[in-house]
Amino acid sequence: MSEPVLSTHGLRKSFGALTATDNVSIDLRRGEIHAIIGPNGAGKTTLIAQISGSLASDAGRVELEGRDVTSLGTEARARAGLGRTFQISALAMEDTVFENVLLGAVGATSGAWALFRSVIHDRNLTDHAMQALERVGLAGAHRTRCADLSHGQRRQLEVAVALTLRPRLFVMDEPTAGLGAEGSRAMTAFLDGLRVEAPILLVEHDMDAVFALADRISVLVYGRIIATGTIDDIRASEEVREAYLGEPA
Amino acid sequence: MIGERYVNGAVLIGLIALPLWALSADEVFTITLTTRAAILALAAVGLNIALGIGGMVSFGHAVFFGLGGYAMGILAFHAQTFSPLDFGLFALPGTKSMPVIWLVATVVSAFAAWIIGLLSLRTAGVYFIMITLAFGQMFFYFAISWGAYGGEDGLSIYVRNSFVGLDTLMPIQFFGLCFALLCLALLLQWRLRRSPFGLALNAARQSTERVQSVGLNPRQLKLLAFVISGAITGVAGALFADLNRFVSPTMFSWQLSGELIILTIIGGVGRLMGPVIGAAIFITLEHWLGGLTDFWHVWLGTILLAIVLFWRGGVIGLLTGKEGPHV
Structure with missing residues (x-):
């Protein structure tokens, strides 16, 4: 298997007593859309900030195409091929x-x-x-x-x-937010075709978009990845249902 | 509402027509006053690159104005006393040549801006304002205590410096030089604003994250802008000293830094001609109102208040009906 375009190894970040990112290891492979979902406050935006370089990690490593970029700032990671979109427009x-x-x-x-x-x-x-x-x-x-x-x-x-x-990969924080039903469908169709150009690490609240797009899904709860897998894996996971979808197992 | 380029053209024509009229009417003082306005405008054009495009509220631009002034003062002082400038390891003669003085003023103030910018740009917002103010005060008190060049009393230069082919003691010829340099600085700002650098700097003012996420370093962009900005204000300082044939520590004063900010805001922050209009209004008020009352700053303050509250685009925004800082 070819090496992942992006991988994180044991990323951590705490704000005081709050652990926002707790030992997160994920990867993004060529040609895929890897969605990160989780309830509000799960630490998705913090994780994105650590990956793209705007927030320094307390521990762990970020690698772009096998190269350790943990010590690099945002602009160096952008030059290394990381294309980021913001949740709150910058x-x-x-x-x-x-x-x-x-x-x-x-x-x-x-x-x-x-x-x-x-x-x-x-x-x-x-x-x-x-x-x-x-x-x-x-x-x-x-x-x-x-x-x-x-x-x-x-x-x-x-x-x-x-x-x-x-970019070599996209890191997108809620690209369909605020688009409305029509716009959301158009954006979903566009992102669908984009994955062949560069893989996408997608943080998204819109479950329709996630289920339409994701090759793999990681579920983030209280800063920890509790499950990673295909859509079916995630749907079948009881832990995910309990922690996130709110349904009793 | 009037197109901005017409306003810009009218301002420049007005600025050159007034001293020409004064020349024919033998109103020498008006020529000197217009020259003063052109020099202040040049200093503020420098500030406008940092403040208007880069969003750096520098409360220490008097440093560069003063350095330009002292560059002129020191070089001319050594020339008029026929004493060499002793650097310890080597010595250089002074000079009365304006181009050489301008070059030295540019280099010295650009270097100072680089050092000050390097340290100050680690901060932002109110801390940036305070640290640039602190640098200004350091230079001010240094100049006061620098006895070799007049200390608190300043330094008088008896004859205005020379420029090949011109009689610089003729007010209109000296005005021509100042006006030409002002136009050059305006051209430079205009080109800069349209370049990739200007685009990136303008974006860096609005969103640091945006600029970083396209792989550019906002601090480096701002630092270069600060250096260019300081260099232009430094040349203005050299001209100002030549206009008065006198340099003193007041050129380093925080009041001067404040006045540059105020007149840029009055004219229109970030707009090409904002500083020119601002300087013209400032000098007019200083002269006319200053003649009527000692408290003319009250009226200046009132105008500033009205502009900050109601016309954020300054006078040029008011004339063109556009608020945004489009240069």
Whole structure:
């Protein structure tokens, strides 16, 4: 079997007495969507932050394609091929949709040290950015200021910016949140096709999307992975039902 | 509402028309006043790159203004006393040549901005404001106690420095130099803002996480912006000292840092011509209101209050009907 694109080994994180991530070891294989589900407060966003580098771990290791990136910061992990989308949009709100994807294109070419070249007149950058917008269906809104977008559109833009990076893997925090039924279906269909380009570690609340997309599911409860497996495995697991789905076994 | 480029054009034309009129009307003082406005505008254009695009509220830009001033003062002092500048291991002669002085002012203030930025950018928000203020005060008190170059009394330079082919003692010619440098700085800001660097810096102001997650380092982006910003303000300091033919520790004062912030806010933070409009208004108020009452700062404060509360885009935002800090 080929080595996983992403793997974590015994990740831990505590905030005071609260253990937000407790010995988490998961991996993400080529071509798959690996969903992480869990009740509110289970530590999903903390785990994502540790994986993408914005939060330092107390213990454990993160590996990207076999390379230990535990000591690297967010930007180094992004350059190593990690494309992240945020649950609470981290976009340049005063800028237009187009400027936001353009930033991704600039980051992907690491050309931010060009001080006098016009970014708008660089066809490579603008085409690259526009393509990403077209793929998520946001090209029509490219002149709109981010602050004027709906929550769902911001999700789409988050995904578009991640696309511009041409990452080795995606780490997505609730990409379908706020999209509505129609938009959610469209995003689900899009992510479905995306896994062949790069695998996706998906944190999601929308169970329809999870069951439609996930090759594997990990269930996170109180910072611990209580089960990992296929959809059927998870549905059949009594521990999961008890802890998460709330049904008595 | 008026398009921003028309406002920008009108401001520049106004700034050059006023001293030309003053020249024909033999109003020398008006030329000097306009020159003062152009120099303050240049200093604030520098600040605007850090503050407006990069979101760094520097309360210590007087450091660079003062360093530029002292670069001019020290070089010219050694030239007029025919004494070499002794660095211990080697000695250099002073100079009265403006381009050389500007170059030294640029390099010295860029280096200071690099050191100050390196330390200050470890913080953000109110702590950044405080640490830059602290650096400003350090330089201020150092200048006061630096007896070799006049200490508290400052340093007088008897003849204005020279520029090849110009008579810099003619007010209109000196204004022309200042105006040309201001235009150059504006051009630089305009180009910067449109470059990949400007795009990334502008995003870094709004979301650190966003910039990091596309693989860029926001602190390095801000540091370079701070260095460019400090260098421009440093050149303005050298011109200011040349205008007055005098440097003193007040060029390092926190009041000056504050005034630069205030006039940038009045004109329009992050807008290309914001500092120019702000400087013009500031000098006008200082001159006219200052002539009427000693308490003209009260009126300046009132204007600032109104702008912060009601017209966040400053005067330029008011004219163009656009609030956002689009440069």
